[in-house]
Structure formats: C-alpha cells, structure tokens
Amino acid sequence: MTTTHHVAATAPFRLDLALRYLATSPSTVAEVVDERSYERALRGRRGPFVVRAEAAEDGLRVSVRGSGADLEEGFDWIQRVFSLQAPLPEPPVGDPVMAERIARYLGLRILTIPDPFEALVWAILGQQINIAFAARLKRVLIEAYGDPLELDGRVYWLFPPAERLVDVTPEELRPLQISRQKAIYIRELARSELDLAALRRLPDDEVVERLVELKGIGRWTAEYLLLRGFGRTDAIPAGDMGLRQIVGRLYGLDRNASEAEVRSLAEAWAPWRGYGAFYLWFALQQRDF
DNA sequence: ATCCAGGCTCCTG
DNA sequence: CAGGAGCATGGA
Numbered sequence: 001m002t003t004t005h006h007v008a009a010t011a012p013f014r015l016d017l018a019l020r021y022l023a024t025s026p027s028t029v030a031e032v033v034d035e036r037s038y039e040r041a042l043r044g045r046r047g048p049f050v051v052r053a054e055a056a057e058d059g060l061r062v063s064v065r066g067s068g069a070d071l072e073e074g075f076d077w078i079q080r081v082f083s084l085q086a087p088l089p090e091p092p093v094g095d096p097v098m099a100e101r102i103a104r105y106l107g108l109r110i111l112t113i114p115d116p117f118e119a120l121v122w123a124i125l126g127q128q129i130n131i132a133f134a135a136r137l138k139r140v141l142i143e144a145y146g147d148p149l150e151l152d153g154r155v156y157w158l159f160p161p162a163e164r165l166v167d168v169t170p171e172e173l174r175p176l177q178i179s180r181q182k183a184i185y186i187r188e189l190a191r192s193e194l195d196l197a198a199l200r201r202l203p204d205d206e207v208v209e210r211l212v213e214l215k216g217i218g219r220w221t222a223e224y225l226l227l228r229g230f231g232r233t234d235a236i237p238a239g240d241m242g243l244r245q246i247v248g249r250l251y252g253l254d255r256n257a258s259e260a261e262v263r264s265l266a267e268a269w270a271p272w273r274g275y276g277a278f279y280l281w282f283a284l285q286q287r288d289f
Numbered sequence: 290a291t292c293c294a295g296g297c298t299c300c301t302g
Numbered sequence: 303c304a305g306g307a308g309c310a311t312g313g314a
Contacts, residue, residue: 130314179309216297216298258304260303
C-alpha cells in the first residue's frame with residue numbers, strides 16, 4: 001500500500017525554508033503542508049494517489065499511497081516541486097544586495113507548480129488582484145471542477161484537468177467571483193492545441209513567444225510559468241508589481257522600480273535571474289527586508 | 290470612497 | 303518603445 005523512497009538532494013538543501021514558503025504561499029491550495037512534510041493528491045497513470053514528502057536525515061523521504069500509487073510518478077513530482085536537482089546560484093559580482101540575499105537563503109530552491117496547466121490557471125487568476133483573493137478563486141475552482149480524493153479519513157483535492165474546463169462559461173464562473181475575462185482566458189487555455197508539457201523542452205524565449213499567442217497570456221504570465229511552473233533559474237517576471245516594489249526598496253529608489261529598471265538591474269544576476277526573482281518574492285512573503 | 294493588488298488588450302505618441 | 307485608457311474583482 002505504501003512504498004517509500006529516500007532521496008538525497010544536492011546539498012545544500014533547506015527543506016525548512018521550502019516548507020515555510022509553501023505554507024505561506026497562497027498558491028498552496030491543493031497541498032497539505034506543515035513544518036516537516038508536504039502532501040498532495042495526483043492523477044497517476046493507474047489512478048489517483050497521494051504523494052508525501054517529509055524531512056529525512058540526508059534529504060527527503062518520499063512515499064505514495066492510494067489505489068493508483070506510483071512511486072516513480074510521486075517521486076518525479078516531488079523532485080520538481082522542490083527543484084531537488086537544480087544547481088544553486090552564484091552570488092553576482094557587483095551587486096551586493098542580491099549577493100547578500102543569495103547568501104541569506106542558501107539552500108532554498110525555486111518551488112514549482114509542476115503541472116503547467118495548473119500553473120497557468122493560477123497565474124491568470126492572480127493577474128491584477130491581491131493574491132489572498134486569488135487563492136480563494138483557486139480554491140473554489142478546484143472544489144467546483146476538480147475531484148475529491150478521500151484517503152485515511154482526509155479529503156485531498158485533484159486539480160481539474162484541461163478537459164474539464166473546455167466548455168466552462170463566464171456565467172458559470174461568475175458566481176465563483178471569477179471575472180468574465182479570466183473565465184474566457186481559462187477556457188481558451190483549456191481549449192488550446194498548444195502542448196504545454198512540450199514547452200518544457202524549449203528555451204525560455206521560445207516558451208514566452210508561444211505562450212503570448214494565447215489570449216490573456218502576456219509576458220508576465222509566460223515568465224511566471226517559466227519560473228514557477230518550470231523552475232527556470234534565469235527567468236524573471238520583471239513586470240511583477242511585488243518585484244517592482246521590493247526592488248525599488250532594496251535598491252534605494254524610494255519608489256517602485258519600473259519593469260525596465262527591474263530588467264536592467266537584473267542583468268547583473270544572470271544567469272540566475274530566476275533565483276533573484278524567487279528570493280525577492282520569498283523576502284516579500286516573509287517580510288524579510 | 291479611493292486606491293491598490295503577483296495584468297491584459299488595444300490604442301496613441 | 304513608452305505610456306495610458308478601459309476592463310474586472312474584492313480588500314484595506
């Protein structure tokens with residue numbers, strides 16, 4: 001019923017910081033996270049199951065349970081969520097602000113939403129509204145269109161697959177407080193012929209190029225997918241309001257930085273601009289600035 | 290009430 | 303390319 005697998009992440013690995021990020025992050029709706037473990041239901045080849053990751057001496061212990069339990073799939077998911085195999089950033093020469101952040105968060109990897117459809121839906125929901133409210137939207141969407149999985153007396157939610165949303169109408173989503181235009185964006189995404197999984201194999205700029213063809217997906221959303229969906233270590237959603245704020249503050253501008261200013265400043269972080277963006281989001285989220 | 294929040298589209302200079 | 307109007311939503 002339960003199978004387990006130990007994994008030693010490439011060191012250093014700060015699972016505590018990762019779990020702190022996930023526990024605080026509004027995008028963490030389908031997951032169950034506490035100070036030393038992570039759980040989430042997945043749709044496996046052989047059926048639904050729950051994957052669990054918890055702290056072990058030299059990294060992580062991964063286990064799966066449920067009718068469709070598949071350790072390989074569960075392990076693959078965990079590896080992606082926690083970017084276990086990712087290289088860690090080098091502090092940029094000539095940017096003491098970012099160098100200090102990288103030292104402070106040493107071992108924190110980019111936390112990802114491995115399902116690109118879910119990551120994009122989350123990004124669309126989050127466009128131009130406060131993220132606490134966006135989290136509520138994600139929750140009601142899951143509860144209306146996803147599937148519950150009951151296991152050991154607990155209910156886990158499976159995120160709705162694209163097929164479930166191809167015929168959704170703005171009128172249906174409006175009572176869920178999802179705006180008319182976002183409903184249309186989500187439906188267009190669900191209907192799109194674009195092979196989201198295949199985007200993983202393309203370089204950053206080509207992923208953006210293809211995604212912005214879709215209505216409702218602009219540069220920010222595409223870059224968000226690169227960073228939070230694929231864990232790309234050099235992708236930066238420079239237009240992000242939160243980033244513009246904290247960059248303005250940390251770099252002494254006394255106002256929000258413009259998107260162009262963020263992009264220009266972040267050139268010094270290359271090829272680790274993804275880490276730069278993620279670490280600044282982490283700082284914002286933890287009020288650590 | 291007014292401004293803002295992890296934008297996008299479409300339109301001007 | 304930069305900037306802005308209009309859109310849509312709830313929260314502070």
